[in-house]
Amino acid sequence: MRVLMVEDTEDLAETVVTRFAKSGIACDHAPTLGDAQDFLRVQRYDAMVLDLNLPDGSGQSLLRSLRGRGDRLPILVLTALYSVDDRVNTLDLGADDYLVKPFDQRELEARLRALMRRETEQKSDAIRFGPLHYSSAQMSGTLNGQRLALTRREATLLGIFLRHPDQILGKERLYDGLFTLEDADVGLNAIELYVARLRRKLAGSGVAIATERGIGYRITLDG
Structure with a gap:
């Protein structure tokens, strides 16, 4: 946010x-x-x-x-x-x-x-997406019942994706949700780093972050 x-x-x-x-x-x-x-x-x-x-x-x-x-x-x-x-x-x-x-x-x-x-149009703080459960208030998530080890920015990024499931989000949109104007020294490519970290933590779960080449990313359920 x-x-x-x-x-x-x-x-x-x-x-x-x-x-x-x-x-x-x-x-x-x-x-x-x-x-x-x-x-x-x-x-x-x-x-x-x-x-x-x-x-x-x-x-x-x-x-x-x-x-x-x-x-x-x-x-x-x-x-x-x-x-x-x-x-x-x-x-x-x-x-x-x-x-x-x-x-x-x-x-x-x-x-x-x-x-x-x-x-x-969400009614609850808790978001469920397949086997993934996320709380924006607690900045935490569980995957198949196991707590995810997330840094603050990884949790923020995951929350942005989960508030827009199956929607393509551009790097600029994701960047705006993670960084302030005081973070001017942080480049747009930092988004690739955080997306890669999230992908590793979601690997094999059925939850994936897909790359839409030249457009952005979206969170989706495999299969």
Whole structure:
């Protein structure tokens, strides 16, 4: 999952971004509306975490702008506003969810996973694909009942594939789900390395990652 966090409180943002990384969520941080707009022009995101009170304006203006041009990016609003009217207004502007500050990191991540399930029409955190069972909350999987030894990025990559079974995913799409703008020194060919590692761990199980030459990869069941 690739997330844009729009938040001007540096220590809060740094804490969230660091914890996201440990949970397999790639996150770019924009401290202002202007920075957020710059990021959105050059990068595709799976979701946005949006603070309302920003140094160069209200997050509501960005929300209104995105929805006004038909952008359906899932947006979770962070707010210190407690009134029902404030929350209703935010939802009516097009926010998909909101979380009142201060918040628990676990709840923030759970709400983002729920937004992702809504986008892919999944009803549960647990994904089954043949003999493979995967939990995005736990960043773990089992194959024929045996726990898979996965690194954080391998687990993230597997999760991306499993949310799009039998669909061809290009290297760029996979890269965007694994790396942030701070990983500019990591090349696109890194995807080949992680795909190769996953293939070795899935070998002989009936679950395969097929290469669609010149297009990308897809996860599939043999036979």
